[in-house]
Amino acid sequence: MPLKHKPIMDMFDTSVTVFGAPGRYVQGQDALRLVGDCAATLGSRAVLVVDAAICDMLAGRVKESCARAGVELTVLPFSGELGGATGAELQARLGGRLATVIAAGGGRAIDAGKALAERIGGRLITLPTVASNDAPTSKNFVLYDQEHRLLEVRHLMRNPDFVIVDTGILASAPKALFRAGLGDALAKKFEADACLRSGGATMFMAKSTRLAHRIADHCYETLIRHGAGAWSAAGSGHVTEDFDAAVEAMILMAGLGFESAGLSLPHALTRGIPLLPGGGNIPHGVQVAWALIVHFETLRLETPAELEALYRTVGLPLSLGDLGLAPMSSDLEALADATLGARHANNTPFKIDARMLVAAILRVEARAEKRSLAV
Ligand SMILES: [Zn+2]
Known part of the structure; x- marks a missing residue:
């Protein structure tokens, strides 16, 4: 049974200070190789939500790392709009199973992964492949309408469990x-x-x-x-x-x-x-x-x-x-x-x-x- 609690944005007010952070932040050249070991601390099953444009470059390496750590991996390439229905669509593709979400790509695929993690109540690992924004460390994600106008900023209860920043991949990005x-x-x-x-x-x-x-x-x-x-x-x-x-x-x-x-x-x-x-x-x-x-x-x-x-x-x-x-x-x-x-x-x-x-x-x-x- 999911826990009953207030949404995070209704929990605090300006009478208190709050500091939030990801569970672990891991940065370095070839840090990607650690994704399996990190995922294994969160569960035996993971789902990779990855920008379809970089799926070929990334999915094999994530799979290998997960296999070494004994984590079963499902790969969901993501393309198209990031909207109000994204979380539910990804959940349907996952087939209703609980898994740790590994969200990999630029801002959009990371946010799509967050939308799925919110939907299924799963743990979250972010794996940015470009240094275009700071979404990988944060709890919030952004949804857009058809005209790419900001529809809603949503907030996960927690920041990602792991943020894995492979500087070798980032240095090769546009x-x-x-x-x-x-x-x-x-x-x-x-x-x-x-x-x-x-x-x-x-x-x-x-x-x-x-x-x-x-x-x-x-x-x-x-x-x-x-x-x-x-x-x-x-x-x-x-x-x-x-x-x-x-x-x-x-x-x-x-x-x-x-x-x-x-x-x-x-x-x-x-x-x-x-x-x-x-x-x-x-x-x-x-x-x-x-x-x-x-x-x-x-x-x-x-x-x-x-x-x-x-x-x-x-x-x-x-x-x-x-x-x-x-x-x-x-x-x-x-x-x-x-x-x-x-x-x-x-x-x-x-x-x-x-x-x-x-x-x-x-x-x-x-x-x-x-x-x-x-x-
Ligand atoms: Zn910003």
């Missing part, structure tokens, strides 16, 4: 995805700052923890120090010290930072950006990168020079023009309304309204235009 991961991670320090200063609620609906706030800080420091070096290694297949450090910041530190220290305007803006013509096709982390610039402008904070320099090195956007977008003012108003409807938008030291947000976006554009005329 460079553009690494750029998105950088954008997503760089914002975390500033979102944690804003959430703490506003007394806002974290991803546990609780008060920000001091530790997670420090982790978000260290995530930023690590990326400023190692980000450009990691960028040169990304896509090459070679794991360098810089690359290893950046991956830990982008997957572990960013994940812990946002969950237990909170989000703010940059992630709230990801609700609005898909409403701009062409906005829905921009990767999440690249959206967040631009949104961070708008966050600084809205809160009248300086954009740190070292951050701007890193943006230029890796090609992250400093303006809507850099994103190739030219929205009308009615589009910007729609963006502002959707953004301010997201709960993270409350995590700002003073109240933001739609007019202030649109004005900040326009100031960012004007500054970028001035800069481009000057060169």
Whole structure:
């Protein structure tokens, strides 16, 4: 019988601090070989939910590792939309059996695996194959509608039991995805700052923890120090010290930072950006990168020079023009309304309204235009 308890988002409030983390975080070259031993600690049966595009590359190696550890493995390649029915569809393909879910791929396949784990009440191992976001360490996952608009953010009771990060696989992944991961991670320090200063609620609906706030800080420091070096290694297949450090910041530190220290305007803006013509096709982390610039402008904070320099090195956007977008003012108003409807938008030291947000976006554009005329 499943245990009866409150959903995690109804359990806490800002009178308490809550820190959440995965059971074990394992990172290194060829860390994939350990997946079977990790799965064996959770049960004798596992199901691999894997992005169909990389199934050939990955499934054999996971199967081998599981077989060595005495774990029976079912492979479910996943493609298509990640929507409200995904968990039930995967459960039907699994045939109703209980198994540890091994979710492998980029953000979408990891979230599909989380949806299945929620559905069957199974334990969870995440195995990211790209460093494009910090979903592998977190308890939440995102569902979309047919137009790829965010439908719902759902929350598992616990973070994954194991996060297995094979840096050799990540270093061979497309460079553009690494750029998105950088954008997503760089914002975390500033979102944690804003959430703490506003007394806002974290991803546990609780008060920000001091530790997670420090982790978000260290995530930023690590990326400023190692980000450009990691960028040169990304896509090459070679794991360098810089690359290893950046991956830990982008997957572990960013994940812990946002969950237990909170989000703010940059992630709230990801609700609005898909409403701009062409906005829905921009990767999440690249959206967040631009949104961070708008966050600084809205809160009248300086954009740190070292951050701007890193943006230029890796090609992250400093303006809507850099994103190739030219929205009308009615589009910007729609963006502002959707953004301010997201709960993270409350995590700002003073109240933001739609007019202030649109004005900040326009100031960012004007500054970028001035800069481009000057060169
Ligand atoms: Zn994010």
